[in-house]
Amino acid sequence: MKLAMLFAFVPLLVAPLLPLVPAGGRRWLPPLAALLPVAALVPAGALDLSWVMLGAGTIPGMPGAVAVALLAPCFALALWRRGDGKGPGGSACLLLAQGALGAALVASDLLLLLAGFTLATYSLLAARLGDGAGAPGRLPAVIAVLVLGDLAAFELALLLAKATGNAVVPTVAGAAGALSASPVVAAFAALSAGSRGALLLLAGYRSAAALLLAALPLLAVPLLGWRLGGAHAAVAAVVAVAAFALLAAGLAPLLSRLLPPLVAKLTAWEASAFGLPARRAGGEPSAEHPRRGLASGLGALELAVGSWRTALAATVLLALLLLAATLR
Amino acid sequence: MNEHALLPLAVLASSLLPGLVIFFLPERAVRLRSALNLAGATAKLLLVGVMLWGVSRGVSYAVSFPLLPGIAFSLRADSLALLFVTLSAQLWFLTTIYAIGYLENSPNRARFFGFFSLCVTATVGVAMAGNLLTFLLFYELLTLSTYPLVAHRETPVARAAGNRYLAYTIGGGAALLLGTAWLYAVAGTLTFTPRGFLDGSDAPAAVLAAIFFLLVAGVGVKAALVPLHGWLPRAMVAPAPVSALLHAVAVVKAGAFGIIRIVYDVFGVEYAAELGVIDALAAVAAFTIIYGSLRALAQDDLKRRLAFSTVSQVSYIALGVAIVGPLASIGGIVHLVHQGLMKITLFFCAGNYAETLGLHKVSELDGVGRRMPLTTAAFTVAALGMIGLPPMAGFISKWYLGLGALEAGDTWAVVVLAGSSALNAAYFLPVLHRAWFRAPAGPWPPPAVGARAETALALLVPPVITALLVILAGLFAAVPYSPQEWATLVVRREFYAP
Numbered sequence: 118m119k120l121a122m123l124f125a126f127v128p129l130l131v132a133p134l135l136p137l138v139p140a141g142g143r144r145w146l147p148p149l150a151a152l153l154p155v156a157a158l159v160p161a162g163a164l165d166l167s168w169v170m171l172g173a174g175t176i177p178g179m180p181g182a183v184a185v186a187l188l189a190p191c192f193a194l195a196l197w198r199r200g201d202g203k204g205p206g207g208s209a210c211l212l213l214a215q216g217a218l219g220a221a222l223v224a225s226d227l228l229l230l231l232a233g234f235t236l237a238t239y240s241l242l243a244a245r246l247g248d249g250a251g252a253p254g255r256l257p258a259v260i261a262v263l264v265l266g267d268l269a270a271f272e273l274a275l276l277l278a279k280a281t282g283n284a285v286v287p288t289v290a291g292a293a294g295a296l297s298a299s300p301v302v303a304a305f306a307a308l309s310a311g312s313r314g315a316l317l318l319l320a321g322y323r324s325a326a327a328l329l330l331a332a333l334p335l336l337a338v339p340l341l342g343w344r345l346g347g348a349h350a351a352v353a354a355v356v357a358v359a360a361f362a363l364l365a366a367g368l369a370p371l372l373s374r375l376l377p378p379l380v381a382k383l384t385a386w387e388a389s390a391f392g393l394p395a396r397r398a399g400g401e402p403s404a405e406h407p408r409r410g411l412a413s414g415l416g417a418l419e420l421a422v423g424s425w426r427t428a429l430a431a432t433v434l435l436a437l438l439l440l441a442a443t444l445r
Numbered sequence: 446m447n448e449h450a451l452l453p454l455a456v457l458a459s460s461l462l463p464g465l466v467i468f469f470l471p472e473r474a475v476r477l478r479s480a481l482n483l484a485g486a487t488a489k490l491l492l493v494g495v496m497l498w499g500v501s502r503g504v505s506y507a508v509s510f511p512l513l514p515g516i517a518f519s520l521r522a523d524s525l526a527l528l529f530v531t532l533s534a535q536l537w538f539l540t541t542i543y544a545i546g547y548l549e550n551s552p553n554r555a556r557f558f559g560f561f562s563l564c565v566t567a568t569v570g571v572a573m574a575g576n577l578l579t580f581l582l583f584y585e586l587l588t589l590s591t592y593p594l595v596a597h598r599e600t601p602v603a604r605a606a607g608n609r610y611l612a613y614t615i616g617g618g619a620a621l622l623l624g625t626a627w628l629y630a631v632a633g634t635l636t637f638t639p640r641g642f643l644d645g646s647d648a649p650a651a652v653l654a655a656i657f658f659l660l661v662a663g664v665g666v667k668a669a670l671v672p673l674h675g676w677l678p679r680a681m682v683a684p685a686p687v688s689a690l691l692h693a694v695a696v697v698k699a700g701a702f703g704i705i706r707i708v709y710d711v712f713g714v715e716y717a718a719e720l721g722v723i724d725a726l727a728a729v730a731a732f733t734i735i736y737g738s739l740r741a742l743a744q745d746d747l748k749r750r751l752a753f754s755t756v757s758q759v760s761y762i763a764l765g766v767a768i769v770g771p772l773a774s775i776g777g778i779v780h781l782v783h784q785g786l787m788k789i790t791l792f793f794c795a796g797n798y799a800e801t802l803g804l805h806k807v808s809e810l811d812g813v814g815r816r817m818p819l820t821t822a823a824f825t826v827a828a829l830g831m832i833g834l835p836p837m838a839g840f841i842s843k844w845y846l847g848l849g850a851l852e853a854g855d856t857w858a859v860v861v862l863a864g865s866s867a868l869n870a871a872y873f874l875p876v877l878h879r880a881w882f883r884a885p886a887g888p889w890p891p892p893a894v895g896a897r898a899e900t901a902l903a904l905l906v907p908p909v910i911t912a913l914l915v916i917l918a919g920l921f922a923a924v925p926y927s928p929q930e931w932a933t934l935v936v937r938r939e940f941y942a943p
């Protein structure tokens with residue numbers, strides 16, 4: 118039974134080997150590898166993956182297995198349609214995404230869940246790039262949204278770990294027990310799964326198959342909510358992810374509009390950094406953007422007071438202040 | 446003298462002897478020099494492997510000789526020492542391969558590799574020092590052996606950077622010496638002891654606090670704690686293997702390691718907290734984390750951006766130490782290894798861009814991902830690890846640090862870590878965006894005749910391996926002998942054992 122559960126991870130195991138497969142096999146092998154997790158439909162026992170992350174595991178039960186099995190034909194279809202005309206990199210990334218997503222769906226702990234979602238997201242992005250298409254204009258904004266979502270999910274996972282008694286590896290069940298249907302659970306579900314909805318905003322995903330592929334991570338949202346806090350949390354997670362997707366939908370175009378002028382300005386600054394005006398008196402080229410702001414202000418301050426004597430004096434002063442504070 | 450005493454000496458000798466021989470080899474003896482370097486690095490790896498196996502089973506490796514009345518030259522391979530020694534041995538091996546490729550046909554290679562070996566010897570000595578005086582001796586040897594590496598190019602800028610480095614580090618060494626002498630006068634011993642030897646001392650608290658600040662200022666120079674960090678960005682004029690060595694293997698890590706030793710094995714973390722000095726260290730570390738990231742944002746020179754990133758990231762270690770509790774300690778100690786793996790990958794990649802395509806600035810990296818996909822993939826993995834995304838190594842460090850901060854009730858530290866992650870994203874993601882998504886400004890120079898890869902294999906293999914290690918250290922953090930498992934062992938044995 119446990120062996121059957123391992124099939125959920127088959128794509129994860131096969132993906133790195135794909136570039137080694139002879140070109141003739143690349144058409145049929147990736148879809149086949151993607152279909153194998155259907156075996157997870159067999160009711161499987163819990164799997165102890167003590168060597169993964171900080172000691173991960175999977176849970177038995179049908180919802181996760183069914184979700185994994187649903188993913189399989191979608192990914193197999195996408196891999197088959199890629200054909201053998203394209204390089205193995207994109208296929209490997211898709212397989213990696215499928216395996217990671219499968220791991221997230223059946224994870225019994227929050228760390229594997231977080232890692233699975235993150236790996237799946239960035240693998241999908243890499244697959245998009247691996248196909249060699251031009252970068253869609255909104256991609257930087259989308260990535261910014263994804264990274265911020267990841268960071269927020271990390272902080273919320275920390276809060277869940279604390280709520281479950283500072284567990285180093287908080288279990289999904291433990292977190293659900295501690296904070297059933299709370300806003301934290303909903304927010305975590307929304308951020309860890311829902312921020313993947315931002316992938317939908319990729320201008321490059323125009324074909325139906327690609328759009329479906331990008332939407333797959335969203336399948337996880339109600340499942341995740343359900344696992345964390347039952348039906349209420351499932352509904353809360355769906356509502357939260359819808360709100361997040363709307364926010365991302367608003368934010369990404371806004372960032373897309375804001376970013377190009379900013380990037381152009383930055384490029385102009387960078388260009389001038391190569392020129393004579395940016396050189397200091399000593400002849401050493403300046404390595405900093407000649408821009409204003411807190412970061413460059415700190416740089417100017419450091420240059421002005423940057424001698425080792427000043428550093429020594431500042432250290433002595435700092436030490437005396439800290440000493441005084443300590444004694445107080 | 447049995448084999449338990451000989452092993453620490455053999456580990457030192459495995460880099461010291463090749464280094465000394467290399468000084469006397471003619472410049473043209475390339476093969477012999479490379480063979481000596483690689484043989485020494487391989488021997489060190491094997492010896493360290495034997496010690497790891499032994500220490501994990503409770504074997505003690507120690508040796509000491511009388512040095513001064515009442516003070517011995519003492520080497521001891523405890524679990525904390527071995528964590529650092531293992532990191533140094535592994536990364537020295539890879540850096541040696543990289544340096545052989547990087548410095549091909551450049552002048553003064555005998556001098557370079559001679560001091561390179563001495564530098565690693567000093568680092569291993571710092572790690573295995575059994576008392577503060579032995580630590581100080583190797584710490585100063587490290588200063589002297591790295592100066593010629595920083596000034597290796599012998600340009601005016603390189604010499605100025607070398608002089609600046611020397612001024613800072615000798616100043617730090619003086620503070621460390623003063624603190625060590627004062628400590629000996631007060632406590633009568635300098636031997637590193639689990640959970641410290643000052644608890645119960647009848648010395649006034651003000652004196653002990655002053656000694657603490659002297660010692661931490663001494664090692665804080667190499668750990669690049671603000672405001673003692675000024676040497677580090679300037680030292681980026683050194684060749685890429687030296688930058689990698691400074692940031693990931695030797696100098697900066699020796700400073701961070703010194704902070705761990707002083708807090709845990711001299712003062713004891715609980716006693717340091719009782720004295721109140723630990724809060725001051727936490728404040729400086731938190732400030733350094735944010736300051737370094739802010740400064741990194743403004744750098745166009747890739748190596749300088751990475752240097753300010755180091756200023757920020759190394760203070761995670763100090764912060765982990767300063768948050769009193771086992772989880773934060775694990776986070777800080779494991780980051781000693783994880784940051785080393787990630788940062789050496791980034792510097793190897795920066796060196797590849799410079800050596801292969803002549804790219805030194807972030808603004809020049811447009812489209813480089815298509816030209817050098819493996820190098821850029823390695824850079825991407827390390828950069829995402831620095832941000833703290835799972836399942837990279839940096840995620841594990843951050844997870845423990847965050848949990849430790851919450852455990853200790855230091856919610857502000859979680860805010861600092863979150864802010865630092867966001868800033869890391871802000872200064873690394875634009876680099877990745879340029880490399881992968883933007884079109885190059887013009888055609889790339891053609892590959893060298895007969896080239897089978899995007900750059901020389903000696904330059905390509907090390908960053909690919911270290912990038913894989915970044916993934917493996919995160920993905921398989923719980924396997925025996927992983928950095929995280931070993932850090933847990935260190936904390937359990939050394940700091941919080943009943």
